Amino acid sequence: MGEKFDISYVFTFFPKLAGTLQTTLLIVGGALLTGLIVGFLVALPRLYKVPVLQRISQLYASFFRGTPILIQLFLFYYGLPEILKLAHIDVSRAPVLAFVVLTYGLHTGAYVSETIRSAVASVDRGQVEAAYSVGMSGYQAFTRIVMPQALAIAVPVLSNVILALLKDTSLAFSLGVMEMTGKSQSLATLTNHFVESYISLALIYLVISIILERLLLFLERRLLRHESRPAEAYPVFRRERFGRLRQFFTRERRVRFREETR
Amino acid sequence: MIKLTGITKSFGRNQVLQGIDLQVEKGEVVVILGPSGSGKTTLLRCINYLERPNAGRIAIGDFEVDCERAGKKDIHALRGKSAMVFQHYNLFKHKTVLENVMEGLVIVQRMPKETARRRSVEVLEKVGLGEKLDAYPSQLSGGQQQRVGIARALALGPEVILFDEPTSALDPELVGEVLAVIRRIAKEGITMIVVTHEMGFARDVANHVVFMDGGAIVEEGAPKDIFNKPQEERTKQFLKRIMPEPAYSI
Numbered sequence: 247m248g249e250k251f252d253i254s255y256v257f258t259f260f261p262k263l264a265g266t267l268q269t270t271l272l273i274v275g276g277a278l279l280t281g282l283i284v285g286f287l288v289a290l291p292r293l294y295k296v297p298v299l300q301r302i303s304q305l306y307a308s309f310f311r312g313t314p315i316l317i318q319l320f321l322f323y324y325g326l327p328e329i330l331k332l333a334h335i336d337v338s339r340a341p342v343l344a345f346v347v348l349t350y351g352l353h354t355g356a357y358v359s360e361t362i363r364s365a366v367a368s369v370d371r372g373q374v375e376a377a378y379s380v381g382m383s384g385y386q387a388f389t390r391i392v393m394p395q396a397l398a399i400a401v402p403v404l405s406n407v408i409l410a411l412l413k414d415t416s417l418a419f420s421l422g423v424m425e426m427t428g429k430s431q432s433l434a435t436l437t438n439h440f441v442e443s444y445i446s447l448a449l450i451y452l453v454i455s456i457i458l459e460r461l462l463l464f465l466e467r468r469l470l471r472h473e474s475r476p477a478e479a480y481p482v483f484r485r486e487r488f489g490r491l492r493q494f495f496t497r498e499r500r501v502r503f504r505e506e507t508r
Numbered sequence: 509m510i511k512l513t514g515i516t517k518s519f520g521r522n523q524v525l526q527g528i529d530l531q532v533e534k535g536e537v538v539v540i541l542g543p544s545g546s547g548k549t550t551l552l553r554c555i556n557y558l559e560r561p562n563a564g565r566i567a568i569g570d571f572e573v574d575c576e577r578a579g580k581k582d583i584h585a586l587r588g589k590s591a592m593v594f595q596h597y598n599l600f601k602h603k604t605v606l607e608n609v610m611e612g613l614v615i616v617q618r619m620p621k622e623t624a625r626r627r628s629v630e631v632l633e634k635v636g637l638g639e640k641l642d643a644y645p646s647q648l649s650g651g652q653q654q655r656v657g658i659a660r661a662l663a664l665g666p667e668v669i670l671f672d673e674p675t676s677a678l679d680p681e682l683v684g685e686v687l688a689v690i691r692r693i694a695k696e697g698i699t700m701i702v703v704t705h706e707m708g709f710a711r712d713v714a715n716h717v718v719f720m721d722g723g724a725i726v727e728e729g730a731p732k733d734i735f736n737k738p739q740e741e742r743t744k745q746f747l748k749r750i751m752p753e754p755a756y757s758i
């Protein structure tokens with residue numbers, strides 16, 4: 247089976263696979279957006295202990311966290327149209343991609359809701375009371391005091407969710423979506439150079455993952471800058487790498503402020 | 509100036525405040541003493557409406573609420589009259605020292621940013637933190653954090669500042685610096701209600717001492733009367749336990 251290994255195929259496949267990257271990123275982006283919105287909405291009843299909705303949101307999270315994403319894809323793609331048919335809604339013409347984004351979105355939303363819930367719970371109650379005592383409303387206390395800190399706590403966890411999402415999108419090809427993995431499959435069958443195709447594919451995932459990881463790490467550092475002595479807390483190489491950006495954000499501002507107070 | 513009338517509060521079946529009446533004049537420093545669980549924290553929290561009293565009236569300055577009828581607006585107005593300093597500081601951890609103090613001025617009092625900044629810097633200098641404006645709470649000692657807490661309350665310009673055991677979470681060597689700051693602002697004539705176990709502080713700074721037990725005020729009066737010749741048996745017991753030595757040697 248397969249042709250003799252030829253490294254040059256890895257390079258010729260590379261741009262061809264990269265051409266379908268936008269489909270992969272579309273799924274990631276769409277699912278992430280859906281997931282953040284759904285996750286936030288679903289977290290609310292549990293944060294505010296709304297009787298019935300709280301149970302429903304728990305059930306939702308259990309289902310999407312407790313069953314394989316592949317099964318979820320099949321259930322939504324084959325099952326949802328049947329259910330909607332009962333309500334006389336015809337979705338047989340809807341693009342496959344819509345089902346895929348919806349499924350990944352709800353899947354991600356389950357993790358997002360869990361993350362938000364625990365992040366908000368970890369901001370200590372005393373700060374909220376302090377916010378009330380200076381006269382803030384409940385809304386102001388939530389948006390100005392709780393949210394920013396919860397976000398900082400949530401970002402590392404969300405980073406994992408995003409990276410997992412990126413890799414999970416490779417399962418969308420089982421519904422025939424021509425994203426990267428699907429494309430690599432067809433290139434491989436076409437040329438009989440399987441291994442080269444998969445190497446090329448792995449490389450692209452790796453590069454995207456690394457880029458995403460770096461971006462998220464940077465965001466995390468920014469959001470967590472209040473956590474004990476920022477400068478000393480980071481390893482030296484990071485400090486230098488992000489030095490210039492940090493300078494822009496912190497030192498500049500401080501200088502400006504000193505001038506104003508003078 | 510501040511007048512509490514018949515404040516009661518229960519948690520479930522446990523009645524924690526049994527109808528508290530208390531009057532505090534403008535510029536007075538009132539120290540509340542009492543054993544653990546006597547309801548001191550709950551009383552302060554009621555004045556700031558962090559707990560909702562079951563009944564009674566709270567008057568601060570020209571504003572008065574009936575606790576059974578208080579709506580959102582009343583609570584907001586009442587909180588605008590008082591400020592609280594917490595045992596565990598409760599600083600906003602994601603904000604710098606300066607931002608902690610400015611937050612209430614800008615967000616709640618809608619002060620222009622520049623004015624708020626100038627006022628905050630001024631107050632922070634007063635508590636000895638003029639050099640720490642851009643530090644985050646995690647970079648400060650407990651004593652410094654509590655002084656930020658005091659600055660945050662002071663900057664709001666409240667009619668009364670409520671202190672709930674402001675030094676009891678501190679290492680012994682840091683207690684002094686915080687008490688010194690509270691002493692200093694007391695001298696400026698700011699009305700304060702202080703729950704504390706620092707008897708030396710109570711004796712020197714208080715104009716009025718209130719002894720609470722079992723959710724009621726057992727005895728109150730000038731510090732020298734309460735410390736030297738307490739009338740009630742419970743007060744005597746409490747003082748003997750907390751200060752084995754006589755308060756004043758003759």
Ligand SMILES: Nc1ncnc2c1ncn2[C@@H]1O[C@H](COP(=O)(O)OP(=O)(O)OP(=O)(O)O)[C@@H](O)[C@H]1O
Pocket residue numbers: 519522524542543544545546547548549550551
């Ligand atoms: N949120 C609450 N829920 C239920 N019970 C409470 C609550 N807060 C306080 N209590 C009870 O109210 C009583 C008075 O508590 P409070 O904290 O006011 O006492 P305290 O005088 O401040 O004591 P300490 O000196 O230990 O701080 C205690 O019996 C406590 O268990």
Ligand SMILES: [Mg+2]
Pocket residue numbers: 548549550672673
């Ligand atoms: Mg207490």
